[in-house]
Amino acid sequence: MDRKYLFILNDAPYGSERVYNGLRLVVSLVKGEGVTVRIFLMGDAVLCGLSGQVTPNGYYNIERMLTAAIRRGAEVGACGTCLEARGLHDKLLVQSVRRSSLEELTQWTLWADHVMIF
Numbered sequence: 001m002d003r004k005y006l007f008i009l010n011d012a013p014y015g016s017e018r019v020y021n022g023l024r025l026v027v028s029l030v031k032g033e034g035v036t037v038r039i040f041l042m043g044d045a046v047l048c049g050l051s052g053q054v055t056p057n058g059y060y061n062i063e064r065m066l067t068a069a070i071r072r073g074a075e076v077g078a079c080g081t082c083l084e085a086r087g088l089h090d091k092l093l094v095q096s097v098r099r100s101s102l103e104e105l106t107q108w109t110l111w112a113d114h115v116m117i118f
Helices: 018-029 043-049 062-071 080-085 102-111
Strands: 003-009 035-041 075-079 097-100 114-117
Touching (some): 003 018, 018 035, 035 062, 043 062, 043 075, 043 080, 062 075, 075 080, 075 102
Parallel strands (some): 003 035, 003 114, 035 075, 075 097
16 A cells, blocks of 8 residues: 655755754655655745755755655655745756645645645
8 A cells, every 4th residue: 555645844954953854754754665755845945945055064965865855756846936935946946846836735735645744
């Protein structure tokens, strides 16, 4: 039986460890067989989807964590309204992170067996 998880991330990628901890769980879950994960970035979490993040050696990097989840099949949507409010364009996003909407978040929520909010 497939298990479907939706992660809704709200916080900025750095400053607190909420997104870091959420993505740690995502990366762990996507390693499992029969698990499907979708990630929705909203609010300041849309910054997690930006390409070109540079962090000090030894410090976690949200872009690399998100990319690892994508490589293992996670689907990632970024709230279009939240992107626009921050002046961010689609071309700035990590490959496979795409502009999404509240309507799609609604559909993903109905699809999911479990909704995790970080």
